[in-house]
Amino acid sequence: MDAVELKSLACGYGADFVGIVDLASLRGIRTEPADLLSGYKRAISIGIRLSDGVIDPIVDSPTPLYQQHYLRVNDRLDDIAIRVSQYLQKSGTKALPIPASQLLDMKNWTSYISHKAVAIAAGIGWQGKSLLVVNPECGPRLRLVTVLTDADLEPDKPIKNRCGKCLACAEACPATAIKGENTDSHFKDRDEALYFQRCVDKVVGDFAKRPFIEKPICGVCIRACPWGVKKRKSKPRIGTGKGK
Numbered sequence: 001m002d003a004v005e006l007k008s009l010a011c012g013y014g015a016d017f018v019g020i021v022d023l024a025s026l027r028g029i030r031t032e033p034a035d036l037l038s039g040y041k042r043a044i045s046i047g048i049r050l051s052d053g054v055i056d057p058i059v060d061s062p063t064p065l066y067q068q069h070y071l072r073v074n075d076r077l078d079d080i081a082i083r084v085s086q087y088l089q090k091s092g093t094k095a096l097p098i099p100a101s102q103l104l105d106m107k108n109w110t111s112y113i114s115h116k117a118v119a120i121a122a123g124i125g126w127q128g129k130s131l132l133v134v135n136p137e138c139g140p141r142l143r144l145v146t147v148l149t150d151a152d153l154e155p156d157k158p159i160k161n162r163c164g165k166c167l168a169c170a171e172a173c174p175a176t177a178i179k180g181e182n183t184d185s186h187f188k189d190r191d192e193a194l195y196f197q198r199c200v201d202k203v204v205g206d207f208a209k210r211p212f213i214e215k216p217i218c219g220v221c222i223r224a225c226p227w228g229v230k231k232r233k234s235k236p237r238i239g240t241g242k243g244k
């Protein structure tokens with residue numbers, strides 16, 4: 001199986017974006033457990049574009065519609081990751097689907113691996129000032145999942161940061177948590193980009209306590225990004241094996 005075939009398969013299962021990372025390029029990344037990547041060669045990053053109809057009405061706080069959309073898209077991503085893994089396994093290669101949203105460390109808000117870091121290395125988007133993955137077609141209006149595999153798939157390349165002088169996410173943030181710093185590739189840690197605790201305090205201490213939200217979600221920096229509203233059209237990216 002080659003990378004184009006694998007991407008086409010994932011898009012057939014409902015993915016909008018698929019990119020492949022050589023795990024050598026993620027050396028040193030924090031994982032849980034520490035040897036999570038051992039025995040694997042590649043990570044497959046899979047994204048689903050969020051609905052503009054759900055994101056557009058967000059102003060300064062999450063909506064009940066966004067809460068449901070967030071949960072259902074995560075379910076869908078998990079389903080795609082499982083199906084891709086089944087296919088890889090049947091083809092005789094190892095595969096591990098990493099859940100789309102399962103926190104393992106509630107203090108540091110970390111999971112098995114950062115889906116964002118994988119997606120950035122896979123060329124699905126660049127790391128915005130908000131820390132979100134910003135895709136040229138839909139901005140940060142996407143959610144992500146990862147599959148690890150030992151299949152020898154051709155990796156993609158990261159894309160250049162295009163935030164420029166924009167500060168829309170920082171200006172919109174209801175917690176003034178986004179510092180407005182930029183990065184050529186990716187931030188060394190999230191504290192470079194965010195006053196992270198301010199974001200946590202807002203989503204946990206305020207939004208998660210609101211009726212019909214009940215989850216630590218926000219959506220404001222997703223809504224604010226101009227890259228999410230400039231480009232409305234999104235075709236399934238079955239890819240050529242190269243980053244854009």
Ligand code: SF4
Binds near residue numbers: 173175199
């Ligand atoms: S998720 Fe909300 S609170 Fe956190 S940085 Fe984005 S806009 Fe600010």
Ligand code: SF4
Binds near residue numbers: 129134162167170
């Ligand atoms: S809103 Fe502007 S600064 Fe923030 S991630 Fe989007 S392009 Fe970058």
